[in-house]
Amino acid sequence: MVFSWTITTLAAGVSFPYNTESPLVSAYDAPGHAAGQISADGFQKSANCLFLPDFIGFEHEGAKRVAFLGDSITQGVRTRPDAYEYWVARIAEGLGPEYRVWNLGSGWARAYDAATDKAWLSKAKLSDEIVIALGVNDIGTTGRSAVQLLEDLQTIVSSLKGSRTDMSVILCTIPTFNFSDAQELVWRDVNQAIRSHAIVGVDRVFDIAEVLSQAAPRDNLLIPEYMSSEFDAHPNGEAGSAVSSAFLEWY
Incomplete structure (x- = not known):
């Protein structure tokens, strides 16, 4: 699918919040109202700053809606652009046409953010089933304790389950x-708490950490072949295949 759009701000200056990352899909940007422009004049390849719609979809009667809430x-x-080799994309492809998948993963996101129960979590509540994979940034960038992180996860699950009686929640262990x-x-x-089903309301637990980790006692380390680079523990496309x-x- 190819589309173009124009975003207009109400005033000059900083207007749109964004995360600086390499785009996962090819995109091009240009100043001014260029959405209806036929030629590529004035466009340049987008890099590290890309604004895209939250959701693109269509009505599909009877399809099961599955959302992945994570970081x-x-x-x-860090996976290759236009390859769709990360685990959620591969799962979406593998589930087949009777499922509709919404990837709500967001760089630097924390369980602490979702637990505020605002716009981000409200998107997840639109689905029939939620797969939660949060906690890496709570531990690695904000120094949350185990008690705090478990409380946030419990708040998220309780809010999701409270929004719909028939909602199913899958909680992933935290990848190393x-x-x-x-x-x-x-x-x-x-x-350990997640595997012991300490979070009330979780229907199933998927042990993503077990898939990505080295054998014990080095299970706190990612399998080297799954790292996106020697110094970056973001899972690569090979890891995406293994997880999916x-x-x-x-x-």
Whole structure:
């Protein structure tokens, strides 16, 4: 699908919040009202700043709506552009036409953000089933404790389940991001609680950490072949294939 659109601000200056990341799809931008322009004159390839619609979809009677709520690992950051090789995209393809998948992964996102129960979580509430994969940034960038993170996850699940009686919630264990020291301890404590079904209201638990981690006792480290680079623990396309295969077989 190819589309063009024009975004107009109400005033000059900083207007749209955005995350600086390499785009996962090819996109081009130009100043001015260029959405209806036939030629490519004035356009340049978008890099590190891309504004796209929240959702593009169509009516499909009877399809099951599944949303994936997560951070950059869910979003697919660091995988190859236009390859759709991150795990959510591969799962969407594998589920088939009777499912409709909405990837709500957002770079730098935290369970702490979703627990505020505002616009981001309200999108997830539109689905029949939610797959939650949050916690990496709570541990790695904000230093949340295991108790705090588990409380936030419980708040998210309770809010989702309270929005619809027939909603199903799948909670993923927290993928390792090569955590060590105090962060590793939090990661282990939270995952133990998730695996023990300590979060009330969770229907099923998918152990994504087990798929991505090295064998114990080095299970706090990502399998090297799954890293997007030597210094970046974001899962690559090979990891996306491994996770999607495990998920679809489990699902």
